[in-house]
Amino acid sequence: MTRKESGYIVEILTEAALLEGKNVLVDGSLRDVDWYKGYFERLRRDYPNLRIAILSVEAGEEVVLERARRRGSETGRVVPAALLMEAIKQVPESVRVLREKVDYCAVLGNEGDDDVVLREMWVDGVRKEGVGEGKGLGREGEGKEWQEFKGNWMQVCKWIKKAERDKKRKGGAEEEEGTRKRGGEEGGNKG
Numbered sequence: 001m002t003r004k005e006s007g008y009i010v011e012i013l014t015e016a017a018l019l020e021g022k023n024v025l026v027d028g029s030l031r032d033v034d035w036y037k038g039y040f041e042r043l044r045r046d047y048p049n050l051r052i053a054i055l056s057v058e059a060g061e062e063v064v065l066e067r068a069r070r071r072g073s074e075t076g077r078v079v080p081a082a083l084l085m086e087a088i089k090q091v092p093e094s095v096r097v098l099r100e101k102v103d104y105c106a107v108l109g110n111e112g113d114d115d116v117v118l119r120e121m122w123v124d125g126v127r128k129e130g131v132g133e134g135k136g137l138g139r140e141g142e143g144k145e146w147q148e149f150k151g152n153w154m155q156v157c158k159w160i161k162k163a164e165r166d167k168k169r170k171g172g173a174e175e176e177e178g179t180r181k182r183g184g185e186e187g188g189n190k191g
Contacts, residue, residue, distance in 0.1 A: 010026060029091055030056075040098070051103045052102040053102055053103060053104040054102050054104070057116075058108065064088060065084060099122045106121050
């Protein structure tokens with residue numbers, strides 16, 4: 001299967017999920033900036049309440065090449081070094097152009113096996129000041145930027161929300177029933 005074919009399959013699955021009101025996460029390089037500009041515009045037109053985010057994860061050339069080599073030897077999926085180098089150069093430019101078309105954009109540094117670092121954050125096309133000071137995003141000592149991100153983009157399955165709502169309804173009904181019983185037992189039915 002070619003990249004174009006697999007990309008088309010992703011488009012079909014994304015469309016089906018959005019029609020069902022589901023959250024979608026798509027992994028891609030954003031290298032074809034003109035295609036993504038048109039795609040984001042179409043998504044905005046067809047789904048006016050849709051929120052779009054870009055999470056761009058960056059690392060240095062040596063780190064990217066070494067990780068790709070390791071992944072290739074472990075999985076058998078080898079990505080040519082020339083393609084990786086092209087992406088390393090093109091993706092930051094694509095992100096620069098596309099961040100104006102999305103609700104949220106974060107550039108994350110992932111140089112080592114340690115913590116991920118928030119380098120830049122854009123909300124509604126405006127750069128958030130004070131971001132990019134090398135703050136880690138790990139669970140310990142989470143900064144306000146990461147808390148803001150989680151608050152805005154936390155994904156919760158619909159069935160979980162429904163289960164919680166049903167539990168609250170059931171609990172509320174049981175509480176109301178208990179109040180009626182207590183009121184009746186005390187002889188002071190106020191209802």
